[in-house]
Amino acid sequence: MDGKLSIVAIVGDPDQAALFVRVFEAAGDHCVVAEDLTEGLAEASHAVPDLVFVEVALGAGGGVALIHHLRALAPSAVIYAMAPEAQVRLAAEAVALGAAGLLVLPASGDELLTVAALVRSRIAERAQLEQVTREAEAARTALDYLARIAELGRETDRSAAARGLARLFMEAAHASSAWVYLPTSDRDRQLMCAATVGEGLSAPSFCEELELSSFAAQAHLLELPLAAGSVRSGFVLLGGTSPEQERLAAWLATQAATALAWVAEREHSHSGAMKDPSSSAYTFAYFVDVAGREIDKARRHGRRFALATISADGPGALRAEAVEQMLSAVRDTDVLARVDGGEFYLLLPETGGIGAHTCRRRVLRRGAAVARRPGDIQEELVMGVATYPHDGTDLSRLLRAAKHRADVSRRSVVKQLERTSGTLSDVLEALLWEAGAPGAEQPRIIELPQMDFLGVSVAAVTDAVRSGRTRVVVTQRSGVSVGMAVKAQLREREGVEFTAVDLSEELGLADLELMAVVAEHGSYLLFGRVLRGGVIRAVHASDPALVDWVIDRLGEAAGLRLME
Numbered sequence: 001m002d003g004k005l006s007i008v009a010i011v012g013d014p015d016q017a018a019l020f021v022r023v024f025e026a027a028g029d030h031c032v033v034a035e036d037l038t039e040g041l042a043e044a045s046h047a048v049p050d051l052v053f054v055e056v057a058l059g060a061g062g063g064v065a066l067i068h069h070l071r072a073l074a075p076s077a078v079i080y081a082m083a084p085e086a087q088v089r090l091a092a093e094a095v096a097l098g099a100a101g102l103l104v105l106p107a108s109g110d111e112l113l114t115v116a117a118l119v120r121s122r123i124a125e126r127a128q129l130e131q132v133t134r135e136a137e138a139a140r141t142a143l144d145y146l147a148r149i150a151e152l153g154r155e156t157d158r159s160a161a162a163r164g165l166a167r168l169f170m171e172a173a174h175a176s177s178a179w180v181y182l183p184t185s186d187r188d189r190q191l192m193c194a195a196t197v198g199e200g201l202s203a204p205s206f207c208e209e210l211e212l213s214s215f216a217a218q219a220h221l222l223e224l225p226l227a228a229g230s231v232r233s234g235f236v237l238l239g240g241t242s243p244e245q246e247r248l249a250a251w252l253a254t255q256a257a258t259a260l261a262w263v264a265e266r267e268h269s270h271s272g273a274m275k276d277p278s279s280s281a282y283t284f285a286y287f288v289d290v291a292g293r294e295i296d297k298a299r300r301h302g303r304r305f306a307l308a309t310i311s312a313d314g315p316g317a318l319r320a321e322a323v324e325q326m327l328s329a330v331r332d333t334d335v336l337a338r339v340d341g342g343e344f345y346l347l348l349p350e351t352g353g354i355g356a357h358t359c360r361r362r363v364l365r366r367g368a369a370v371a372r373r374p375g376d377i378q379e380e381l382v383m384g385v386a387t388y389p390h391d392g393t394d395l396s397r398l399l400r401a402a403k404h405r406a407d408v409s410r411r412s413v414v415k416q417l418e419r420t421s422g423t424l425s426d427v428l429e430a431l432l433w434e435a436g437a438p439g440a441e442q443p444r445i446i447e448l449p450q451m452d453f454l455g456v457s458v459a460a461v462t463d464a465v466r467s468g469r470t471r472v473v474v475t476q477r478s479g480v481s482v483g484m485a486v487k488a489q490l491r492e493r494e495g496v497e498f499t500a501v502d503l504s505e506e507l508g509l510a511d512l513e514l515m516a517v518v519a520e521h522g523s524y525l526l527f528g529r530v531l532r533g534g535v536i537r538a539v540h541a542s543d544p545a546l547v548d549w550v551i552d553r554l555g556e557a558a559g560l561r562l563m564e
Contacts, residue, residue: 003120003124004028004029004030005024005029005030005050005051005116005119005120005123006029006030006047006048006049006050006051007020007024007029007030007031007032007049007050007051007052007053007116008031008032008033008034008040008043008044008047008049008051008052008053009031009032009033009034009052009053010033010034010035010036010037010039010040010052010053010054010055010058010063010066011033011034011035011053011055011082011105012035012036012055012058013055013105013106014035015106016105016106016107017033017035019107019109019112020033020053020112021033022109023109023112023113024112024116027113027116029116032047036058036059037058037059037062037063037066040054040066041066041069041070041073044070044073044074044077045073048074049074049077050076050077050078050119050123051077051078051079051080051115051116051119052070052074052077052078052079052080053080053082053103054066054067054070054079054080054081054082054094054099055082055083055105056081056082056083056087056090056091056093056094057083057084057087057090061090063081063090063094064081064090064093064094064097067079067081067094067097067098067099068097068098071098078100078119078122079094079098079099079100080099080100080101080102080103080115081094081095081099081101081102081103082102082103082104082105082107083102083104083105084104084105085104085105088102088104091103091104101115103115141172141248142248142251142252145168145172145248145252146252146255148164148168149165149168149252149255149256149259150259152164152165152168152256152259152263153258153259153260153262153263154262155263155266156263156266157263158182158194158260158263158264159182159194159195159284159339161259161260161263162180162182162194162195162234162260163180163194163195163197165180165195165236165256165259165260166178166179166180166195166196166197166236167197168252169224169236169238169249169252169253169256170197170198170238172245172248172249172252173222173238173241173242173245173246173248173249174241174242174245175198175222175238175239175240175241175242175249176198176199176239176240177196177197177198177199177201177238177239177240178195178196178197178198178236178237178238178239179193179195179196179203179236179237180193180194180195180196180226180234180235180236181193181194181207181212181234181235181236181237182194182233182234182260183233183234184206184284184285184288190206190207190208190288191206191207191208191209191212191234191235192205192206192284192288193205193206194234198239201219201239203215203237204396204400205396205399205400205403206394206395206396206399207396209235212235212237215237216237219239220239221237221238221239222237222238222239222241222246222249223235223236223237224236224237224238224249224250224253225253225257226253226256226257226260227253227254227257228254228255228257228258228261232257233256233257233258233260233261233264234257234260236249236253236256280323280324280327281323281327281336281337281338281344282335282336282337282338283337283338284337284338284339284345286335286337287335287337287345287347288395290335290347291307291335291347291395292395294347294349294388295388295393295394295395298388298389299393303350304350304351304352304387304388304389305347305348305349305350305351305387305388306347306348306351306352306353306355306356306359306385306386306387306388307345307346307347307348307385307386307388307398307399307402308345308346308348308356308359308360308363308383308384308385308386308402309343309344309345309346309383309384309399309402309403309406310326310343310344310345310346310363310381310382310383310406311342311343311344311381311382311406312342312380312381312382313380313381313382313410322367322381323336323338323344325366325367326344326346326363326366326367326381328366329359329362329363329365329366330346330348330359330362330363331348333349333350334346334347334348334349334359335347335349345399346359346363351387352387352468352469352520353385353387353390353467353468353469353518353519353520353521353522354468354469354470354471354518354519354520356385356387357385357518357523357544358563358564359385360383360385360544361548361563361564362564363381363383364380364381364383367380367381382406382409382410383406383409384401384402384403384404384405384406384407384408384409385402385405385544386398386399386401386402386405387520387521390467390520390521391521405544408543408544408545409543409544409545411442412543412545412546413431413434413442413443413543413546414543414545414546414549416430416434417430417431417434417546417549418549423508423509423557424503424509424512424553424554424557425508425509425512425529427550427553428512428527428528428529428539431443431527431539431550432445432537432539442541442543443525443539443540443541443543443546444539444540444541445537445538445539446528446537446538446539446540447535447536447537447538448535448536448538449534449535449536450480450530450534450535450536453482453513453526453528453536453538454480454482454485456526456540457482457485457486457515457526458485458486458489460515460517460524460526461486461489461490461515461517462489464517464519464521464524465490465493465495465496465519467519467520467521468495468519468520469495469496469497469519469520470495470496470497470517470518470519470520471496471497471499471517471518471519471563472486472490472496472497472498472499472515472516472517473499473501473514473515473516473517473551473554473562473563474486474487474498474499474500474501474514474515474516475500475501475502475503475512475513475514475515475554476500476501476502476503476504477502477503477504477510477511478504481513482513482514482515482526483500486498486515487500499562501554501555501557501558501560501562502558503557503558506557506558509557511529511530512527512528512529512530513526513527513528513529513530513536513538514526514527514528514550514554515527516547516550516551516554517547518544518547518563522542522544523542523543523544523547523548524540524541524542524547525539525540525541525542525543525546525547525550526538526539526540527539527540527550548563551563
């Protein structure tokens with residue numbers, strides 16, 4: 001508020017009109033004069049006035065009725081009624097209808113300035129009251145957030161506290177998204193994304209401080225250090241923030257640093273350097289340490305290893321029995337670490353893609369057995385696997401690839417297909433019905449002449465075997481088939497496990513063509529039916545959950561166990 005007023009004067013006398021303009025412009029105010037009620041109403045509708053003078057005698061007393069319109073049109077404006085001495089009764093009626101006061105015409109310049117001074121003072125008082133009210137509300141809000149931060153300081157692990165802080169910062173700053181980054185360990189300068197809420201950019205899972213600052217600048221995110229004095233607990237990034245709330249967010253970041261320091265101390269007091277206190281798994285810090293050593297060893301000696309993310313397909317933590325089942329499904333040399341209540345990371349040393357795929361099937365099978373028990377976890381496990389060096393050569397890229405594959409499995413059409421209880425032919429029909437959903441890993445429909453279909457099959461197998469060990473499962477039947485073509489391609493190939501399933505004698509299955517490939521770098525499915533004219537209508541996909549499920553259904557149809 002600069003103290004200048006916006007004034008509309010509706011007055012019929014030209015001399016009085018000139019007085020209004022002269023007096024108020026000399027005072028630095030903006031004054032618009034209208035000579036009749038219609039013009040005055042139009043001026044008041046777009047001028048957003050602070051003060052309105054109305055000569056109520058205009059329009060045969062219509063100025064009195066105009067008071068009602070002005071109160072609705074400019075509810076914050078102060079309205080003064082004016083009338084000659086002989087018609088003061090009309091001005092008194094206007095005051096009764098909502099006018100703030102009355103002036104007897106002709107008015108003097110001093111009278112006009114006195115009215116303006118009263119309005120100026122009233123506006124200043126109102127602005128001051130609004131400011132005090134805003135400050136009091138901001139103080140109450142800040143105290144509420146401070147109490148919530150103190151409550152988060154009672155958490156037993158930093159990941160849980162980080163999730164609460166991400167939600168709190170997003171709310172406090174009116175942000176569209178929030179990320180909380182914490183140091184991976186006391187002696188490591190690398191940061192991990194411990195929590196994210198809202199919709200927005202895909203932020204790095206692991207990075208250095210400089211990388212984080214660069215990402216924040218490029219994505220136009222507000223970066224706040226979680227620091228109080230010499231205590232540095234991490235960073236928070238906020239997207240789509242409201243500028244007036246950024247000051248509050250910066251103050252909260254200081255308080256959050258202290259709360260996270262409490263949580264970190266509590267983590268150290270409740271657990272050793274290796275074991276998670278709430279399960280038999282290792283701590284995340286230990287996982288990062290071992291993964292770093294495994295990456296160094298793989299780089300030096302050209303070795304492979306795999307890692308996986310494991311979580312429940314839904315909110316909530318995994319129960320202790322599910323964790324024990326996961327531990328029983330992995331080797332003693334594997335490292336299962338708890339990230340938070342609902343997510344675990346698994347490191348598989350000296351393991352390639354095929355071994356990781358076998359481990360994935362074993363873990364999911366054990367987890368499913370626990371999930372079916374009454375009173376235990378209701379959500380099935382979701383697992384994503386990545387291998388070094390195919391999916392990345394650093395921890396950040398590997399975890400990003402594993403999380404992506406876990407998301408693919410979470411969205412897999414297998415959930416719809418599990419309702420299919422008929423033959424393998426029914427499975428194909430269901431797949432063809434579900435195909436076409438967005439996403440590179442989702443099944444897609446193709447129609448090809450038989451020889452082109454066989455060419456696609458051979459090309460997929462040829463690409464798979466280049467990366468190392470490969471498992472191939474095909475169907476075969478009399479005459480030209482995918483089984484015959486793939487078998488000829490794989491003749492005398494080392495490191496290939498080939499299984500052909502003969503369905504030529506199975507009722508309703510003789511026209512099916514199926515090839516499933518599990519390779520070091522992923523999985524692939526090609527599944528169709530021979531139509532008239534030698535055309536094959538099929539679906540193809542690279543969803544590992546779908547590949548596993550179809551192989552299992554093929555094994556059930558043939559009475560065989562096709563994969564571990």
